[in-house]
Amino acid sequence: MALAAPAVASATKVYFLQGEQVTGVDRPGTTVREAVQALVAGPTAAEAARGFETYVPAGTPIRAIAFENGVATVDLGERFVKGRLADDLNARLTQLVYTVTEVPGVTSVRVLIKGGKPLGLFPGFLVTKPVTRKAVERPAVPPPLPPPPAQPGQATDETRVLQQRLADLGFLDPTGVDGVAGPQTKAAVIGFQKWARLGRDGVVGPATSAALAAATRPTPITSGSGRRVEVLLDRQLALLVDGATVVRTIHVATGAAATPTPAGTYAVYRKAEKDWSVPFQVWLPWATYIVGGIAFHEYPDVPVAPASHGCIRVTRFDARTVYDFTPVGTQVKVLAVS
Amino acid sequence: MRRLAVLLAVALAAALGAGAAGAGTARPLVVALNLPSPGFQVGAVIGTRVVFARGYEVDLAKEIARKLGRKVELVNVERFASLYAPGPKPWDIALAEVTISADRDANVDFSVAYLTADQGVLARKELVPTPTSIAGLRGLRLCALRGSTSATLVSTTIAPTRKPALLTTMELLLDRVRTGACDAAVADMPILATLRAEVPDRYGPIVGRIPTGESYGVVLPQGSALKPAVDDAIERLRRNGVLGRLAKRWLALDVSGVPVLR
Numbered sequence: 001m002a003l004a005a006p007a008v009a010s011a012t013k014v015y016f017l018q019g020e021q022v023t024g025v026d027r028p029g030t031t032v033r034e035a036v037q038a039l040v041a042g043p044t045a046a047e048a049a050r051g052f053e054t055y056v057p058a059g060t061p062i063r064a065i066a067f068e069n070g071v072a073t074v075d076l077g078e079r080f081v082k083g084r085l086a087d088d089l090n091a092r093l094t095q096l097v098y099t100v101t102e103v104p105g106v107t108s109v110r111v112l113i114k115g116g117k118p119l120g121l122f123p124g125f126l127v128t129k130p131v132t133r134k135a136v137e138r139p140a141v142p143p144p145l146p147p148p149p150a151q152p153g154q155a156t157d158e159t160r161v162l163q164q165r166l167a168d169l170g171f172l173d174p175t176g177v178d179g180v181a182g183p184q185t186k187a188a189v190i191g192f193q194k195w196a197r198l199g200r201d202g203v204v205g206p207a208t209s210a211a212l213a214a215a216t217r218p219t220p221i222t223s224g225s226g227r228r229v230e231v232l233l234d235r236q237l238a239l240l241v242d243g244a245t246v247v248r249t250i251h252v253a254t255g256a257a258a259t260p261t262p263a264g265t266y267a268v269y270r271k272a273e274k275d276w277s278v279p280f281q282v283w284l285p286w287a288t289y290i291v292g293g294i295a296f297h298e299y300p301d302v303p304v305a306p307a308s309h310g311c312i313r314v315t316r317f318d319a320r321t322v323y324d325f326t327p328v329g330t331q332v333k334v335l336a337v338s
Numbered sequence: 339m340r341r342l343a344v345l346l347a348v349a350l351a352a353a354l355g356a357g358a359a360g361a362g363t364a365r366p367l368v369v370a371l372n373l374p375s376p377g378f379q380v381g382a383v384i385g386t387r388v389v390f391a392r393g394y395e396v397d398l399a400k401e402i403a404r405k406l407g408r409k410v411e412l413v414n415v416e417r418f419a420s421l422y423a424p425g426p427k428p429w430d431i432a433l434a435e436v437t438i439s440a441d442r443d444a445n446v447d448f449s450v451a452y453l454t455a456d457q458g459v460l461a462r463k464e465l466v467p468t469p470t471s472i473a474g475l476r477g478l479r480l481c482a483l484r485g486s487t488s489a490t491l492v493s494t495t496i497a498p499t500r501k502p503a504l505l506t507t508m509e510l511l512l513d514r515v516r517t518g519a520c521d522a523a524v525a526d527m528p529i530l531a532t533l534r535a536e537v538p539d540r541y542g543p544i545v546g547r548i549p550t551g552e553s554y555g556v557v558l559p560q561g562s563a564l565k566p567a568v569d570d571a572i573e574r575l576r577r578n579g580v581l582g583r584l585a586k587r588w589l590a591l592d593v594s595g596v597p598v599l600r
Contacts, residue, residue, distance in 0.1 A: 078382075078390050081390075084536065086536050086537040112382070113382040113389075113390055114382055114389040114390045115382075115384055115389055116381070116382030116383045116384045116387075116388070116389035116390060117382060117383050117384070118381075118382050119373035119374040119380060119381055119382065119383060119414070119507075119509065120373060120374020120375065120376065120379075120380030120381070120508070120509055121374075121380050121381070121382065123376065123512075123533070123536060123537045123540075124516070124537060124540055126509065126510075126513055128509070140516050140517060140540060141462075141463045141464075141516060141517070141518065141539075141540055141541075142462075142463055142464050142518050144463075144464065145464050145466070280539075281539065281540055282539050
């Protein structure tokens with residue numbers, strides 16, 4: 001411990017994105033300028049391999065830095081507001097505010113672009129006054145309400161048989177067997193199609209029908225004991241495993257090509273029933289964090305291919321199941337190939 | 339050295355004098371904006387000086403200036419209503435989604451129209467039930483931009499039972515909707531549609547539009563000699579497709595999925 005002390009005294013934290021949240025990494029330096037320079041320089045290759053990324057455009061000019069009465073003024077070139085995607089702009093502002101307020105003595109950041117006060121450049125944040133970390137962290141929209149009850153559709157025996165088969169194989173929650181076709185059944189069919197490496201359209205055509213008839217319950221890809229989760233990046237599935245049994249196989253969407261979910265072995269370290277993504281300004285219900293800002297969480301849109309900022313998106317039908325299955329400490333293996 | 343400096347100073351003065359005497363072409367066209375407005379104009383300001391700006395009206399101002407053979411100098415006017423209210427106009431033209439109206443025409447001049455707009459209603463997230471009529475808006479906490487035609491529409495056509503909040507800037511207005519302090523914002527449909535396209539997650543739906551058939555015009559100080567040239571520039575930009583191209587680049591104008599509120 002004594003040896004570590006001097007290193008801490010001359011180091012600051014610079015914030016990059018990992019999944020849906022910012023995560024700090026240590027950098028040498030103690031001043032606002034050093035922190036902003038390190039932020040603009042971006043993550044190292046080793047950090048990038050662990051899923052760290054930056055939304056601050058490379059080569060953003062640092063025009064001037066000032067510091068007075070707890071307020072750091074950071075004047076950046078217009079490259080900082082390059083592009084028009086709100087997510088990108090807000091994520092880089094979040095990175096900047098977190099990084100600068102990490103410097104001892106700094107309580108808020110006045111952001112200037114080409115020396116001027118930004119007006120409307122960061123849709124989602126008011127930055128006409130100095131911004132505190134607390135202001136950035138505060139959820140900007142009320143939390144989502146539970147979805148309205150589904151319209152009771154027409155139950156058919158044909159659908160009930162299909163649902164029972166999907167439930168027996170672990171692709172559908174048993175409470176979803178009601179004979180009514182809908183989005184939950186479709187998600188389960190997509191899950192099965194992913195496992196069987198069929199076309200992922202959620203429709204039970206001849207190929208899916210034949211594969212379902214011949215299928216057996218999935219088995220774990222890797223050996224292990226007790227409760228654990230396997231995330232199969234190639235198949236876009238999460239297997240909830242207990243001992244040698246796959247309890248559930250769940251349709252998920254992991255990080256898009258530009259922001260992949262990094263393969264590796266992790267352990268659940270934080271859980272929140274309703275969590276707020278600070279950089280992307282969106283609610284993440286049933287969040288289960290496995291590393292940095294990378295988490296399983298409910299999301300309205302779970303496409304059939306990788307889509308997220310690095311997180312593992314789960315539909316509202318299975319989000320609670322994943323959450324309840326994974327207390328803190330649960331092992332999660334993210335596998336590139338299954 | 340000293341003599342050279344004097345000579346240079348004399349030459350410089352002569353050059354400047356000649357420039358000022360020869361028509362107004364050397365003087366930049368001073369264009370007033372009312373930052374910010376999603377898609378139309380966002381940027382950064384030092385006092386009233388605009389040091390960085392982008393958007394539909396920023397590009398349009400540059401195109402108009404080019405047709406006039408002038409460079410552009412952008413200034414920001416903080417109070418929207420002062421663009422058309424009586425009072426000094428320390429600028430040549432203004433672009434800020436200003437609707438042409440007879441009332442306003444008494445104080446300033448307007449160019450021909452460059453864009454048409456209806457009014458729209460943007461709900462906050464999780465607003466239940468979703469209003470489906472003008473009557474359904476009456477009990478809500480409504481917000482609008484102070485001095486805008488939207489504010490007039492709120493007080494006359496909608497006539498809410500609760501006092502509406504009138505905000506001084508679009509940024510404050512949208513912040514109120516985002517945080518849920520307002521149930522819904524009434525604002526120009528092109529602004530709301532563009533905002534929703536740019537930032538889909540932070541607001542509720544556009545619950546409807548109220549057709550008003552407004553037209554945006556460039557504002558000129560009353561009696562401005564520039565009016566014929568500005569009109570001509572806009573007509574030419576419309577004919578050669580530049581107006582349409584700029585709208586396509588910066589704005590979301592498709593309102594086909596948005597119901598009309600009655």
